[in-house]
Amino acid sequence: MRPLGRAYQTASLGFLLYKLGTLAVNALAFPVLKASSPLPAAPTVSILVPARDEAGNLPHTLPRLLSQGASEVLVLDDASTDDTARIAAELCAGVPGARLLSGQPRPPGWHGKPWACMQLGQAATGEVLIFTDADVCWQPGTLNALLRRLEHSGADLLTVWPRQETRTWGERLLAPLVDDVLLSILPAPIIRLPFASMSAGNGQLMAFRRASYHKLGGHALVKGEVLEDVSFAAGLKARGGRVALCLGGDLMSVRMYRDYRGAVSGFAKSLHAVHGGSRAVMAGSWLWHFAVYTLPWLRGRWLLTGLGLLERLLVNLKTGRTRPADLLEVLLTPVTPLAALPVYLLGWRRTYRWKGRAYSRKDRP
Structure with missing residues (x-):
């Protein structure tokens, strides 16, 4: 194997193993809302x-x-x-x-x-x-x-x-990525630290x-x-x-979106901001995910492909999305970067519309 190919495989393997390790921590440490009795003195x-x-x-x-x-x-x-x-x-x-x-x-x-x-x-x-x-x-x-x-x-x-509710395969291509980003990037104990840079929130x-x-x-x-x-x-x-x-x-x-087109539009709205307002980071992000999740599948690199599938499966198990159709969507993992390409292209634009209102995107240094 050439040095460049060896470096690519090592980097991809390290990235996937890090995400699987983070998922293992979050499987134990990330809280899940549970039914409970009312507080004795509940606030208004x-x-x-x-x-x-x-x-x-x-x-x-x-x-x-x-x-x-x-x-x-x-x-x-x-x-x-x-x-x-x-x-x-x-x-x-x-x-x-x-x-x-x-x-x-x-x-x-x-x-x-x-x-x-x-x-x-x-x-x-x-x-x-x-x-x-x-x-x-x-x-x-x-x-x-x-x-x-x-x-x-x-x-x-x-x-x-x-919990993400998805009914069409168009939704299943993109909507579950919300959970993957949350659970496989940062371990819950780190997010709890009092550092503003280690923050997450869901509106x-x-x-x-x-x-x-x-x-x-x-x-x-x-x-x-x-x-x-x-x-x-x-x-x-x-x-x-x-x-x-x-x-x-x-x-x-x-149920965030009703179809693939709606999911593309919805995710494109915030993609630029998710990548720190940098189009260069956006481009690198898509290329990297294509290289890690899609390219091994196309080239028959089954270890990397299998680890990518395992990542998606663990996310589904943690979030309780375990119906047969939910588990089958794990097989979509290798094509997800391709399905996300229109999101990146739409997110690249300097202006966008959301719910009938026009906004502009500003690049950050």
Whole structure:
């Protein structure tokens, strides 16, 4: 074997073994939300839902939120162009503490979601503020489990990754990558360290202690950020706060996208920011993943191919995605970099649109 080929194989093997080692640690150390009894002296809770064009999701998810027993449930209609406002108002009608808010025009310098969340945070009265996306599905008892976990962790922010629900093969090509990035890059004990650079956050579910949230200025801290969730967690850590992470387990799930095209558009929105605002890093990232996961399969290097499959399998086992179709998607691992190429190409553009709004990307030095 030539020196270049030997170096490539050694680097690929080392990368995969590192990720498998990290997965082994996280299999034991990464918390999973569990059903639990209510706290003896539970705090008041505000469940806060930013909603823009969510008419397809709210009939399925909002009734579950309303049945959790929170002090209040606030839904903010963020200038939707569909029936979001009507559906939310009808579902909230007659439920104590539940109401619909009309979003105000977005100020200059703000991205859509941080501004919607900022308005919700200002209107909320609970001691615990739980921001949850409109497509996240809560099971009965989820609120008790969240409060128990927040209390146990002693954190200022608890952020949760719901279980990925995928129904089409187009979704299965990309959506599970969220879990792989979370569980195979950094061991949970390292993420818990009080270093802002070792931060993770998921805007699908972020539960704050009210005092900590307002001490930071609310979502004004991340008003212009695409990755507002990760930035919020890092900003909180940088100011001495504590962040706790958790998987949703059987209590919380999300179907992020309905097909491959939707997944491409959704992931492309944040890909540039995920890579530190550098197009060079983006290009290197795609080439590296192609070299590690696809090239060995094309060239019949079965050790590397098998390790890549094992990585994906371990992620599925940890997140509880163990239905037959979920396990079969492990076989998609070698073609995932090819399926992700349109995401990178779309993420390369300097402008993009998300939910009808135009944004621009700025490269960082």
